[in-house]
Amino acid sequence: MNQDLEQYHDIIEQLKPMIHEPEFSQILAQVAGSVPKQKRFLLKMELKRLARPCTRLIDLRGHVDGKCKLYEYESQRHYLDDTAIEVFERQVRSFGEYTVGVYEAVLNTENNYRVMHKKEQQASSQPKQPDNSTLPVSHGYSAPIMPFGEFAQRGEERMNYSMSVELFTENNKSMLATTVDVSLSGLKLKISKEHRFKAGDRLAVQFRGLEHEYMLDNRQGVQYVIESIDRNAQDQRLHLKRLFDTLMPSFDRFLERFIHGNKRRYKVNMDNTFDAIHKKTYEQYYIPNFTSIPVYIDSTDGVFKPRYALANDCNRQDIFYWNNEINDLKLGYLFKNERIKQCLMYPKGRQETYLYAFHHIKNEKVYFYSASHEELLANPSLHELFLSYGSRKVSWRVYKFQVQEVEPKQSHRPLSIADSISESVKRQNQPPTPRLMSRLRHLSHIALLTNVTDESNTLCFQKLPLNRAKLPSLKVFGHPRNRSPENIQVFRFKYANQRRESRFMLRSAVQLKVEDIIIEGHTEDISTHGIKLELKTFFHKATDCQVQLSFPQLQKVTRKYDLSNLSYQVRHISNERNVLHLNVLNDENSSATKAFFEELIKNNKNKLKAYRDEEDIPGIGEALRNIYANNVPNVAFFIRKEGTKFVPDATATWANQNRLTNLLSFQAPPGEFNLLPLFEGFNGPIDFVQHTLTHIKPHQRPVMSELFVAFDPSKNSASEAIKSCYIDQFANDDQRRQFIAQALEQGQFIALKIFLARTGRPDIDRLQSEINYVGVYAVHRAKQLEEKLWNINGVGDILDITDLVMSRYQFDTQAIVNNYERQLHHPQKSIEIEQLLNAE
Structure with a gap:
């Protein structure tokens, strides 16, 4: 770019998406109104140059600080690293095709050796700037709070x-x-x-x-x-x-x-519509990526019963856990009327508990066990026995269980624009049908179930004494097989990356053969063209490899088809490398494979449980999604990329003031949360966010980690008041317990469970009416917003699990209560947290 135009870099970036618009000259005059007319002409010529189609191939091998790989675009083969690929795709979205501007942007990424060398030369030639290290870093991690669903609907145009x-x-x-x-x-x-x-x-x-x-x-x-x-x-x-x-x-x-x-x-004044598009896009990133299970509770005559659950690709594995040997869903065991009532006895904002569960298989039958924290306290003789024995089971689970009031009317989410715009808008603004509302009218609460099981808490519980002679006493926590729980219907909200066909839950034995090695496992769900299975051991091959599957149990129900050595291709492997997603491989036997599963599904539709894509009442999945979005009790957060760094972009919650929101609000600007604890530890930046988003791909399950925070709000700055450490930064449990004890002496201890996923593409189809509307009157603003939202790279959840962590490290109930109610003005002790964190 011409040196004279460097000062207008931001204006050029802003105008790139508008270069092909018929009204480009007017938009240029509006956006660059303060630029002298002669310079404005040069800007126009520069943009036209950047928009010229380009055919040059790019090979960055040896030119960037990153690992390059083959990247194909419209039959052109480039060699780019991850940073360059991201810049390439973002610039192509701006220009609409591969242009000179795309080429130049990719050659000038921040990790390009030439660019880095040039910056070093410039830095060395400039006079040394005063040290700004004393400036607070907290505001650099602040992000606005954008509650889902909170936007104005206009009844008419302004x-x-x-x-x-x-x-x-x-x-x-x-x-x-x-x-x-x-x-x-x-x-x-x-x-x-x-x-x-x-x-x-x-x-x-x-x-x-x-x-x-x-x-x-x-x-x-x-x-x-x-x-x-x-x-x-x-x-x-x-x-x-x-x-x-x-x-x-x-x-x-x-x-x-x-x-x-x-x-x-x-x-037309469209501020409310831009606000709606902004918030709805964040929702579209969040809904497919949360791991919690929202269960919708019906209240009739003071009795609470679970009715529906909302599924996505990240929580369905936890839902399947509660399938028995014949694939009947027994999730309702957890949602007993007494447990829900117990939570509702607590003050609002603290209507929660922890549930512990495992299952036992005997004679090929599944027996489920569960206990709440309160139920274990009420049975002190069985408390440690349940935790010690259960944690030794592969099926061991620990859940956070949160109850929140809801209103059925929250199921209605009209557009932000008036009915008069078009008939299509008018239809979309219609309230839910009476038939649908009749299914929702008794809903009073959401019970949010979040799996927080990890190796750290499991190992802690396994250290508790185990008296095997008393194991029969645990029957009191067993769920009788002759007494079925409340039936919970599972609905799956439809979003952009939804599969092309329905998948049906089926647990059946499978043998996977690869390179003459046979691995045993079982199916989790099936469809005509694909399958998901869980293996008993580690899968050592890579994605896209070919495997053969045999189905010994299913073979018993058919003589028409040979179900041995069927060819599949591995499309996805879980982080633990034991859960695979496979597609039928197109070979001479593929038609028979597809025909069998098509016939199996067709003949057993009444027995096979499907994700409720074909809703018995149209719109119920969307209604449940809207209700949950209006009642998210934890803190969702969104990450964007600036150069090579990942930084906070926005947060969202409907939670009232509580321990977590108090922490995140500390020293944050009004209307924002400060995510400093996630990014800055005592010894400097923590790379959990950076490392996670660099190594995971879209549509993988979120990565989970645990964060310990010592919080002393009597300090003057966030960097002094907040000392945070991820759990794997401690050498052992003794250090973790010492950190907690010292935090309690100096102020307050808070433990957070962090979930973080890479975003896929937002579901723009759901926003199309509003995007089309703003495009008529402000195409440049619409494209700027779209570009901003496409730059979201990560989405996550923050849960407060302080009480669980203190309990597992043997702090008593009184210490847990004191920590919650502490006024946080305590004298400093001789052993400082800084010393602990610096300990070898």
Whole structure:
């Protein structure tokens, strides 16, 4: 790029997506209005140069600090590293094709040796800057809180239009103001702060700016009431709602024609629509990637029963855990009426507990056991026995169980735009059908079940004494097989990366053959074209390899098909390398394989349980999704990439003030959370986020880790008040327990469970009506927003598991209660946390 244009780099990046738009010249004049006309012409020529198609191949091997691999784009073969691939794809989205601008951007990534050398030379030639190390780092990790579903719906279009108006109070006091935007039933006004108003005041408005030009004469004025007031240091903004107690049909017709005829010229106010698109896109990233299981609770006559569960690709494995030997779902065992009532006895914001579970297989039958934290405390003689024995089982699970109030009306999520825009918009704004609402009307709570099992807590419980002579006493925690739990219907909300066909839950023996090695396992789900299976041992090959599967149990039910050595291709391998996703390989036997599974599914649809893609009541999956999005109790967070670094972009929660939100709000700007604990440890940056997002791919299950935080809010800065360490940074359990004890002496201890996944593409189809609408009036803003949202690389969840961690490290109930209620003003002890963290 020309040196003279370097100063306009940001403007050029902003205008790249608009270069092919018919209104490009107008957009250029608007975006670069402050640039001198001659320079503006050079900008236009530069953008046209960057937009020229390019055919040059790129080979970065030996030129970048990164591992290069073959990357194909439209039959062109490039060799790029991960950073270059990301820049390439982002620039292609901006230009719409491979252009000179894409080529140059890829050659100038931050990890390019030439670029790094140039920066080093520039740095050495510049005078040394003053040391800024004393500046607080906390704000660098702050991100806005964007509650899902919280955006305004407009019943009609608002046009940005500035004109003078005269206001008359009920006492006939007159004052002048200026409109900000206008609609048929409302006004937004800017007026001097010297005038005093309050919500509910009535005003008569004379449209002085229109009277002469349009011969408008309404001497009595148009009646409005003040809905709300925004005040700042310079002026105040009044939000007015039209009162229709006096009919003015001629004025209504005039205003409607005026807005319709001028809205393209003066532009429609679309702030609420951009806000809606922004928040809905974050939802679309989050919903497919949370690992928790939302279970919807029905309340009738004071009795709580589980009714529905919302599934995605990340939590379905935890749902399947509760299938018995004949694939009946027994998840309802966990959601006993007494457990839910016990949680609801706690104060709001703390209506939660922990559940422990395992299962035992005898005579090919599955027996489930579970206990809540309170149930174990009520049985002290069995408390340690249950934890010690259960944690030795492969099936051992630890869950956080959170209960939250919901309202069925939250199932309705209209668009942010008015019905009058189009018939399609009007249909999408319709409330749920009475038939659907009849299925939801008794829903009162969501019980959120989150699997927090990991090696650390399992090993702690295994250290507890085990008296095998007392094992028969654990029957009190067993779930009788002759007493079925409440049936929970599982629905799977449809999103962009959904499979092309329904998958059915089926657990059946399978033998996998690869390179003359046979590995035993069982299927988890099946479809005509693919299968998911869990192996008993480690799978040593890579994705895309070919394997042969044999189905000994299924062979017993058919003589028509030979179910041995069927060819499949491995499409995905779990992080533990024991769960595989496979597709039928297209060879001479593939038609028989597909025919068998198609026939099996067709003949057993009443027995096989499918994800509820074919909903018995249309819209119920989306309704359940909307309810959960409006009641997310934990903190979701989103990560974007800036150069080579991953940084916080946004957060979302509906939680009330609690221990977690207090921590994240500390020293954060208003309306934001400070994610400093995730990124900065006592000894400097922590690379959990960076390392995880660099090594995982989209659609993999989130990576889970545990974070210990010592929090002392009496300190003046976040970096002094918050000392954090991931659990694997400690050498042993003694160090972990010492960290907790010292945190309690100095302030408060908080333990967090962090889940982090790589994002896939957002489901733009669900936002298409709103995107199309803003594209009509502000195509450049729409493309800027789309580019920003495409830059989200990671999505995660933060859970408070403090009580669980303190319990497993043998802190008693009183210490746990004191830690929660502590006022956090404690004298420093001689042994500092800093010393502990620096210990070898």
